[in-house]
Structures are given as C-alpha cells and as structure tokens.
Amino acid sequence: MSALPHLLKKEFRQIFRNKAMLPIIFVLPIVQLLILVNAADFEIRNINLIVEDLDHSRTSRELYGQFEASPYFRVVGAPATTREGLDRLDHDKATVFLRIPAHFERTLLATGTGSLALDINGIDGQAAGLSSFYITRIVADLNRNIVVRERKGALQTAGRVQVKERYWYNPDLEYKNTMLPGLMVLLVTMVGLFLTSMNVVREMEIGTIEQINVTPIRKWEFIVGKLFPFWVIGLFELALGLTIGVLVYRIPVQGNVGLLFAFAGIYLTVILGMGLLVSTRTQTQQQAMFVSWFFMVIFLLMSGLFTPIENMPTWAQNITLFNPIAYFIDVIRLVLLKGSTFSDVSRHFGIILLFAIAVNVLAVLSYRKRAA
Amino acid sequence: MIRFDQVVKRYGNTTAVDRATFTVERGELFGLIGPDGAGKSSMMRMLVTLLLPDDGTITLDGHDVVADYRFVRRNVGYMPGTFSLYTDLTVEENLQFFANVFGTTIQENYHLIAEIYEQLAPFKDRRAGALSGGMKQKLALCCALIHRPLALILDEPTTGVDAVSRAEFWSMLRRLTTTGITIVVSTPYLEEAALCDRVGLINDGRLMQIDTIGGIVASYDHALWRIDADNTRTALQVLREHPAARAAYLYRSSVMMSTDQELDPEHLTHELLRSGVTGARVSRAQPDIEDRFMDLMLEHA
Numbered sequence: 001m002s003a004l005p006h007l008l009k010k011e012f013r014q015i016f017r018n019k020a021m022l023p024i025i026f027v028l029p030i031v032q033l034l035i036l037v038n039a040a041d042f043e044i045r046n047i048n049l050i051v052e053d054l055d056h057s058r059t060s061r062e063l064y065g066q067f068e069a070s071p072y073f074r075v076v077g078a079p080a081t082t083r084e085g086l087d088r089l090d091h092d093k094a095t096v097f098l099r100i101p102a103h104f105e106r107t108l109l110a111t112g113t114g115s116l117a118l119d120i121n122g123i124d125g126q127a128a129g130l131s132s133f134y135i136t137r138i139v140a141d142l143n144r145n146i147v148v149r150e151r152k153g154a155l156q157t158a159g160r161v162q163v164k165e166r167y168w169y170n171p172d173l174e175y176k177n178t179m180l181p182g183l184m185v186l187l188v189t190m191v192g193l194f195l196t197s198m199n200v201v202r203e204m205e206i207g208t209i210e211q212i213n214v215t216p217i218r219k220w221e222f223i224v225g226k227l228f229p230f231w232v233i234g235l236f237e238l239a240l241g242l243t244i245g246v247l248v249y250r251i252p253v254q255g256n257v258g259l260l261f262a263f264a265g266i267y268l269t270v271i272l273g274m275g276l277l278v279s280t281r282t283q284t285q286q287q288a289m290f291v292s293w294f295f296m297v298i299f300l301l302m303s304g305l306f307t308p309i310e311n312m313p314t315w316a317q318n319i320t321l322f323n324p325i326a327y328f329i330d331v332i333r334l335v336l337l338k339g340s341t342f343s344d345v346s347r348h349f350g351i352i353l354l355f356a357i358a359v360n361v362l363a364v365l366s367y368r369k370r371a372a
Numbered sequence: 373m374i375r376f377d378q379v380v381k382r383y384g385n386t387t388a389v390d391r392a393t394f395t396v397e398r399g400e401l402f403g404l405i406g407p408d409g410a411g412k413s414s415m416m417r418m419l420v421t422l423l424l425p426d427d428g429t430i431t432l433d434g435h436d437v438v439a440d441y442r443f444v445r446r447n448v449g450y451m452p453g454t455f456s457l458y459t460d461l462t463v464e465e466n467l468q469f470f471a472n473v474f475g476t477t478i479q480e481n482y483h484l485i486a487e488i489y490e491q492l493a494p495f496k497d498r499r500a501g502a503l504s505g506g507m508k509q510k511l512a513l514c515c516a517l518i519h520r521p522l523a524l525i526l527d528e529p530t531t532g533v534d535a536v537s538r539a540e541f542w543s544m545l546r547r548l549t550t551t552g553i554t555i556v557v558s559t560p561y562l563e564e565a566a567l568c569d570r571v572g573l574i575n576d577g578r579l580m581q582i583d584t585i586g587g588i589v590a591s592y593d594h595a596l597w598r599i600d601a602d603n604t605r606t607a608l609q610v611l612r613e614h615p616a617a618r619a620a621y622l623y624r625s626s627v628m629m630s631t632d633q634e635l636d637p638e639h640l641t642h643e644l645l646r647s648g649v650t651g652a653r654v655s656r657a658q659p660d661i662e663d664r665f666m667d668l669m670l671e672h673a
Contacts, residue, residue: 006472010461017460207456211515214420214450215473216442 003217007225015229029187029237033244037180044130049073050094052085057105063142072134095121096131169337176249181332182305184241189325192234192268196275197288200226205284227272234268254339263331266352270324273359280366299325324355373398373554379428381414388414390577396556401549404558405565406574412558416527420450433522449516453527455508459501463492463511466500474519485514506537523554530559542567562661573665580668592659594630602651610647619670
C-alpha cells in the first residue's frame with residue numbers, strides 16, 4: 001500500500017494553512033495581471049521637450065508646431081541660450097533638447113540639406129531610442145511637406161515610395177497581447193519554482209524529515225508528494241491568468257487551450273525539478289528563496305519577455321536556447337495570438353520534454369546524494 | 373532484540389562512536405547516559421537508519437540495519453531530540469498521518485496509546501505547534517507508537533522538560549515495557565539511570581560501562597568522602613592537591629573526594645584548617661551513579 005495519497009492529503013492541508021503561501025497563490029496572480037500589465041507599457045508619451053529656435057523661419061515654426069501637436073512630446077519651454085538648454089537637461093527639467101540652428105531654412109533651400117541638433121537624456125536607453133524614433137518621424141513628415149511646397153505640387157505623387165504596414169497576429173500592435181501571455185508564464189514559473197523549493201526545504205528546516213525518513217515512505221513518494229501539489233497549483237495559476245486575460249483584457253485565444261495546458265504540464269515538471277534541485281543545495285527556506293530568485297531573474301531577463309531575443313548578441317541568444325521560460329513564452333504567444341497547432345510547436349514540446357527529463361534526473365540524483 | 377557490535381562512527385577526524393558493543397533484550401528499558409556530545413544521538417541515528425556506521429554491525433531483531441533498512445523503518449518508533457511533528461497540523465491529523473503512512477489506523481492500535489492519548493484528547497483539534505512542551509512530547513510518543521513498533525528509540529525525550537512531566541514520562545515508558553516493547557532512551561541526566569533496567573554510560577564516544585544501576589554503583593571500589601566547609605571553593609582547590617586524593621570534585625554544594633586508602637576524617641579536618649579552610653566537616657559518603665561516572669571518566673582519560 002502506498003503512502004502517497006496520505007502524503008498528498010497532508011501537503012494540501014499544509015499549503016492551505018500556510019499564511020505565506022496562500023497570498024502567493026491567490027493574490028499574486030491577480031495583482032500581477034491587473035497592475036503589471038498596465039504598468040509594463042512600452043509606449044512613451046509626453047516626453048518633455050525644449051526647443052531653441054535660432055532660425056525663426058517659417059520652416060522652423062512649422063517644425064515647432066508639429067512637435068506641439070504630437071502626442072509623444074510636450075514642449076516645456078524655449079531656452080534663451082544653448083547653455084540654459086543644456087542646464088535644463090542636466091537638471092531633468094527636460095528629456096530632449098532640440099536646437100534649430102540659425103539660417104536653417106536658408107541652407108536647406110539652397111543646398112537641399114539642413115541639420116538639427118538633438119540632445120537626449122540617455123539614462124533610460126529605451127526611452128531615448130523611442131524619442132529619437134518619434135523625432136525622426138516628425139522630421140520626415142516635415143521633409144515631405146517641404147518637398148511638396150517647393151515643387152508646387154508638381155511631383156507630389158511621382159516617384160514616391162510609401163510604406164504601408166500590416167501587423168499580423170496582433171493587428172493593432174496591442175502590447176497587452178504580447179505582455180499578458182508572458183506575464184502568465186512568469187506567474188506559473190514563480191509559483192512553481194519558489195513554492196516547491198521552499199516546501200521541500202521546509203521539512204529539513206523544521207526537522208520533520210528526520211521523522212519521515214524513519215517511516216516506510218519511499219524517497220520517490222516523498223518527492224512526488226512534495227511536487228505534485230504545485231504542479232496542480234501551477235496549472236490553476238495558468239487557468240486563472242487566462243480567465244483574467246480574456247475577461248479583463250480581451251486577449252485573443254486563437255489556438256487550442258488544451259495544447260497550451262499540455263505544454264504547461266510538461267513545462268511545470270521542468271520548473272518543479274529545478275525547485276527540487278535548489279532545495280537539495282540549500283538548508284533553509286530563506287536560502288531556497290534567494291537561490292530561486294537568482295535563477296528567476298536570469299531566466300526572466302533572457303526570456304524574450306522584455307527584450308526580443310533577436311536583439312541579443314549571438315552568445316546571449318545561444319544561452320536562451322537553454323532557457324525553459326523562453327520556450328513557454330514562445331508557445332503561449334504562438335498558441336494564443338497566432339493559433340498555432342501541435343505540429344507548429346512540436347519542436348518546443350520536444351525540447352521542453354528533454355529539459356524535463358534532464359532536470360529531474362539531476363534533481364533526483366542530487367537529492368539522493370544529500371540524503372545518503 | 374538490539375545488538376551493537378564494534379560500531380564505529382567518525383565525522384572527519386573525530387570519532388563520535390568508538391567500537392560500541394552492547395545488546396538490549398526484548399522488553400528492556402535501556403538507557404544511554406552521557407553528557408552532550410558523548411555520541412548518544414549518533415548511536416541512535418545509526419540504529420534507526422538515519423546514519424551509516426563506518427564500521428561494525430547493528431541488528432534489530434536479527435535484521436541488519438544497513439542491509440535491511442526497510443525492515444527497521446517499518447518496525448521502530450523514533451522520537452528525535454527536537455520536536456519533529458507538523459506544527460501546522462492538529463494533534464489528531466499528526467497522529468492519523470503517521471498511522472496512515474505505516475499502513476494502519478488510529479483505531480487499530482489505539483490500545484497502545486490509549487493511556488497517553490486520553491490526556492491529549494481534549495486538544496485533538498489544536499495545532500501541534502500550539503501545545504505545551506509536555507503535551508508535544510506526549511503527542512510525539514503517540515506518533516512513534518501508533519504503528520506498533522518492536523522497539524522505541526527516544527533521543528533525549530526528557531531534556532528541557534519540567535520535573536513533573538519528566539517523572540510522568542518515565543512512568544509511561546515503564547508501563548509500555550510491560551507490553552513487550554523494547555525501549556532505548558538517551559538522557560544527559562545521570563539520576564534517570566535509576567529508572568532504566570540497564571544503562572550504558574557514555575563519554576567521548578566510548579561506552580564505559582553497561583550494567584544495572586545497582587551493578588554500576590557496586591563497582592565503585594574506592595573510599596568516598598564528603599567534605600563541607602565554610603568556603604567550598606577553597607576546600608576544592610586544597611583537596612585537589614591532596615596527596616591521598618584520586619579525584620576531588622564538586623557535587624551539589626559539597627566537595628567529594630575519592631581515595632584509595634582509608635583516611636582519618638579528623639586528621640583531614642586539621643590539614644584543611646592549616647591550609648586556611650575553616651568549618652570543615654568530613655564524612656564517609658555512599659557512592660552513587662554520579663560518583664561512578666566521575667570515576668569512569670578518570671579511568672578512561
């Protein structure tokens with residue numbers, strides 16, 4: 001007769017009595033999905049801009065007007081001197097400082113080229129890049145207008161290439177549709193990794209493992225008893241996340257949810273195995289928490305959730321090949337947004353299955369060594 | 373029932389258990405007595421399969437504890453030195469869990485624990501963590517007994533427990549042995565030796581003597597003197613230097629001195645006075661287990 005059902009009964013009892021775990025299981029996902037999704041917005045609006053116009057021409061006023069009209073910028077002043085402008089940048093009164101040099105319009109019309117000076121606070125690299133991108137777009141619009149005006153409309157349509165984008169699978173480039181699935185992965189992973197490693201170490205920390213080891217309970221029964229509840233809870237978190245996503249954010253569900261849960265089921269065994277591995281290397285819940293956090297941060301930053309993997313240097317891209325989170329984020333996006341089927345993500349399934357086997361073999365070996 | 377044969381356990385360069393050899397009979401209440409760090413816990417942990425001996429063999433009812441560890445785990449009840457039950461489960465849930473993992477139920481073996489559990493019954497729905505020290509200990513004993521083990525191994529069950537609860541605990545153990553269960557209990561309290569059928573005195577990893585308390589005390593073959601004085605501390609210093617003294621040590625508020633030959637108490641009083649020790653009263657003392665333990669430590673030093 002197996003002791004496993006009794007172990008599971010005991011584990012679930014303990015989890016539902018644990019005042020630290022319950023909020024992590026039920027409150028964390030709701031807070032994360034309701035607050036973080038709104039906060040993790042990559043669009044930048046209302047960038048503080050100051051303009052020093054030394055040209056005072058029609059073109060420079062037009063440029064100024066376009067910045068004022070742009071939703072991305074807020075013109076917060078016109079410094080009298082360049083020094084004053086740079087000072088304001090220094091004191092964080094402005095993020096972008098645009099200088100239109102004297103004779104800008106005259107040079108532009110005479111030679112066909114004009115230059116603008118742009119100083120951007122680069123502390124937040126991403127914001128700086130976006131600012132530069134928005135400014136380039138505004139200047140490009142200006143160019144078009146000048147061409148149209150000077151040629152008196154003669155060449156208005158001739159020889160112009162127009163780019164018309166269509167974004168597939170996420171037509172409005174709704175960032176929530178990209179972020180939310182990723183945050184669900186984050187949630188499932190955190191709950192799986194943190195809670196498992198803490199739960200296994202707990203028995204060592206409070207000494208109950210001594211008593212357990214002098215019973216007929218087999219090691220595999222103990223491990224399965226410890227991990228299985230969090231496998232169930234992990235899948236519950238995914239279901240909760242999807243429900244919030246659909247009801248609150250109306251994210252599209254193009255693919256088969258069953259496929260997603262099948263992948264999550266295997267993925268969770270990888271994460272639980274890692275939790276077990278962490279627990280075999282630590283003595284207290286606190287240590288387990290810190291070690292798990294360390295891995296979590298690395299996996300997260302290299303997962304493609306915040307920075308596209310394609311933007312990373314080759315060596316970093318190679319590391320992400322070993323990051324289970326990256327595969328799950330890929331799969332959840334493909335299934336939810338694109339409606340991918342099993343044959344589309346079969347490579348992901350194969351790799352995650354290999355991970356599951358490798359991590360768990362390692363964890364069990366490590367657990368045995370410690371127990372000996 | 374339990375047999376230790378030349379058992380050795382080392383941790384790095386220190387030998388925690390040095391060629392321990394003894395047997396415990398069925399239904400016996402056997403005490404392992406010695407100070408902290410003597411090796412009591414290591415012996416017990418080897419016996420209950422939590423630790424592997426480096427050398428020698430241990431058997432339980434004829435089964436080797438290393439080769440047949442699963443037999444041992446099914447048939448011993450172990451109570452570790454620190455409280456090791458689930459503090460977030462109730463009294464009843466703890467007991468039920470330990471009964472179930474051994475494939476039995478509380479009902480089936482209730483008769484074994486009935487007497488102890490009756491005192492716990494009013495608190496059966498209370499979390500184990502919220503119990504008093506004495507109650508925790510009773511619960512731990514119930515959990516160790518509920519699967520009807522052949523032997524009960526208790527690691528310092530009375531350490532840190534009040535005097536009344538300790539006495540009560542020992543009488544529970546005594547009654548348990550009448551059901552045929554074998555009990556090995558460790559304790560740092562020498563006076564608890566009197567409550568065991570036989571004891572093994574341990575110091576520094578070595579079993580110095582194994583006998584009944586009577587046998588142990590009777591094996592004391594020196595003259596023992598109790599000396600009370602106005603200043604015990606000075607008296608102790610002087611007596612340690614005394615040419616006739618084998619050993620001199622404090623016991624309760626007196627100085628105990630053992631000698632190999634008879635002494636004239638009056639003569640000793642005078643000697644003490646000459647050394648500045650006033651109000652000395654010298655009398656012949658009956659050795660007890662503490663004196664024998666000090667004596668053994670001296671012999672093995």
